[in-house]
Amino acid sequence: MTSLTAHLCKHSPASIRRRLLDGSAYRIVEVPHRPRDLERRPARTGWRVEVHPTFGPFYWGAGSRA
DSSP states (O other), X not given: OEEEEEEEOSSOTTEEEXXXXXXXXXXXXXXXXXXXXXXXXXXXXXXXXXXXXXXTXXXXXXXXXX
């Protein structure tokens, strides 16, 4: 479980440093995606995927072989 605080790192604007409750820290790179792109890319390799928005910038999806 992560703490509620996240600190932006100076190394990259998309890089965030998260600290766990045990004190260990990790750098996470957030990559924004659009739902259509998340459906189209697997389709090119024979998968049928549906992506649905949830709250905020989060999505969920399910897929199978086409």
